Amino acid sequence: MIHTLNALVDLVDRDLGETIDVAAFARQHGTTEYHLRRMFSALARMPLSEYVRRRRMTLAGAELARGAPNLLDVAVQHGYGSAETFGRAFRSVHGTAPADVRRHGGPLSTQPMLRFRLSVEGSTPMDVTITHRPELVLVGHATQVPLLHEGVNPQIQEHIASMPPQEHTRLKELGDTDPTGILAVTAEVQPDAPEGSLLTYLHGVALATTTPVPEDLDVIRADAGSWAVFGSRGPFPETLQQLWAATATDWFPSNPWRLRPGPSIVRYLELTETSATCELWLPVEQS
Template identity: 25%
Template structure:
């Protein structure tokens, strides 16, 4: 475990010097290896070069600062190692897809990279599609089950039982038919999975339901941190990965803290097989406030 401690100490050194020159020889000394060995190992473990990781972390912190300060773009650019606003803007657009000026609007989506941390497997250093949104109150209707960590040991187990056609298949209680009927489009669109107050609820907007006996649930208005997966993945694979990145990497290192215990999963689904596998994606929203 000493090796993991040394690797994490090296990452902490990088984090503490992102506004200065990062001495890669010093990084390697902290990790107790030579520079070439450390850079090769880091690239193998994270899928990016050490220099690319440093650049992405600087652009992540720069984005946070743009949204949470009145500092000039050129001042932020210089602070994080760019010689000109033009060079900074080009690098910023490559990572975030928008200009620094647009990023001052906290509703814009950003590509953020939490700090790397080494365990038995690596966490962090993964791209996250992230934005801060202000959303109005939303009424949805669905079916709930209690989650006490006993009857259902994990979130994943309860989620599977409620969504699976082989088990409870709650969607079938909300809409008609089943997923694998190509002509049935009642499942197309947005679904919600809501964790709150010891319950998990699968729900939809009233207009998308076919059952008048469903439980009403209110998603309160407010400020939410919203995270989105790439298209085409499977929910049972994507949500655990996204939860881990949010709660282990993003929250501890962000300007925000979670407000309350609400977690909203959003499923963008299609019945059509080809559309389902190419275009479906998922989101996680958590209510937040500034630390």
């Protein structure tokens, strides 16, 4: 996977004016577009689309600073059909207009070319189990929240706090299959979604496919398949978020599995205001 990501970075710089067929590239390297985008986003801390935009604007800015005579030629060279759309993208990265950079040489914001490396020592110990489950019916109370990579998500906290205590008890009694207990389910996340984009968060439990679902509950279904279950124990939410990152940096590059589309699940075994013992369930398939 590390070799594939670096080949993708090379392709971005080689074809900055062309639309990259990420799906075809993934197939050529024996993986899927979904997994490739998820791994890129996790390791680069930005979506692939954002990296492409920043690299295009970095090189375009250098050309304009050298006095490129025609803005439209520079725009077309870097994949934009008009000077207007190019100007908006340029300003979003550099905070200034292309014409100003051509006249004054800056200021410019630079996106260096990425290079991925695998850390061989494994910085985060991980307890992992591969389990195979039939279709999961995840039911509970869902809401839309912004994606945050670090720290507590206040909108999730507000969502959970808005439920009366008896509703938590009801959900616990309703769950009847693995993963058992109260679950934090994250769904409808684009594979390279930027921080702040909306996702669906469900506070709920798992039901057997034959169990009737109460009409007042929201439902997320997960296809039958394999799950990688990672154990986590420590300060909350830091330890869990570090584990998320470590799956991309340490586990997936070293194991014959890749992510498949589907929700991610956190199963809480013990939770206090400052620490948690939990399991992170990620849908996977053999690579």
